[in-house]
Amino acid sequence: RNYIGVIASVNCSTTVCDAIAAEANRTLLPKYPNVDGFAPIVHDQGCGMANQGEGFDALVRTLKGYRDHPNFGGVLIIGLGCEVNQLTLYKPTEWTKERFKTFNIQEVGGSRSAVKRALELLEPIxxxxxxxxxxxxxxxxxxxxxxxxxxxxxxxxxANPALGVASDMLVAAGGTSILSETPEIYGAEHLLIARAEDETGHKIEDMIAWWRDYADRNGASLDNNPSPGNKKGGLTTILEKSLGAVAKGGLAPLAGAYAYSEKIDRHGFVYMDSPGYDPVAATGQVASGANLIAFTTGRGSCFGAKPAPSIKLASNSDLARSMPEDIDIDCGGVVEEGVSLTEMGQRIYDLLLDTASGKKTMSEEFGYGDNEFVPWKIGAVL
Structure with a gap:
């Protein structure tokens, strides 16, 4: 994709970023048909937080991952000026320096002036x-x-094992696939560890231990993760849910394990730590370098993740028939029509290539992605 990102460094600049993207899409986009759009990347962090520690580090990693994302043809980052998350942390990289700009609202005269200044900077980009x-x-x-x-x-x-087949095909062709959502592999993590080198396996074990402690500190339990919708759809325990979640990873060896939004630096099947909350997990994967998202659902989920196109895979045909506006592939044929997982995985793989080649997904057609950027919020709000 060839979006231009309008990224807020702090919650205080989100409304201005939304206004900038809207005005740029209205006035600039018609003049530049090879640009897919101006995407506001906004969030509720950046100010009321400690300026060090895992929460701050995760936010900075995430924003840098979006700054450098290959599906952005240019980026403008806007701050307020007095926040913890200062713009000085975000220097241009060698390949982005001509298409990367920043400024603070306090330095240009206020909100309306910020919109005007942004359009002046965005036009040459x-x-x-x-x-x-x-x-x-x-x-x-x-x-x-x-x-x-x-x-x-x-x-x-x-849907999940069919996506696993597609993941294996991608990895066999030299590509990379990322599995995440640590609370949703709980109880089945041994299936991943058995496919990993010792160092990677130990990292997975450390992630599980961190999550046990994190859940305890917050009065929660990793043993009771299924949502009301999961239970209504037939899942009764975290083990059932976790076995299904791990199936997305296919059979390829696990080549690495990464912190949330950490840059993926190798090819193959890898793991990235994240919550089981989909927008947070997907945001971290995109920041780590994912330029495509494949999202399976059995109850129906509405989601998109600019700048990475997201394909939606229905686990049952009833869902595909009831929400055709949101589903790209009906995987229910595995049960209803006897389609093999190999064949369904091939269909998913083919759609991934078509999507990477420009075919729009259902979520893109509707316009999802402006509100689905949700960096993981860890630690105290001060």
């Missing part, structure tokens, strides 16, 4: 991005983030 053209690339250039949300009793036998 858009002109450069408009000159970008598609070229043939190897499958190894793709990084897939795998998500499941609103899972049901069919997820673990249709």
């Amino acid at each position: 858009a002109a450069m991005a408009n000159e970008d053209t598609r070229s043939e690339q190897p499958v190894s250039a793709l990084t897939l983030g795998m998500q499941c949300g609103g899972s049901d009793g069919f997820s673990g036998i249709t």
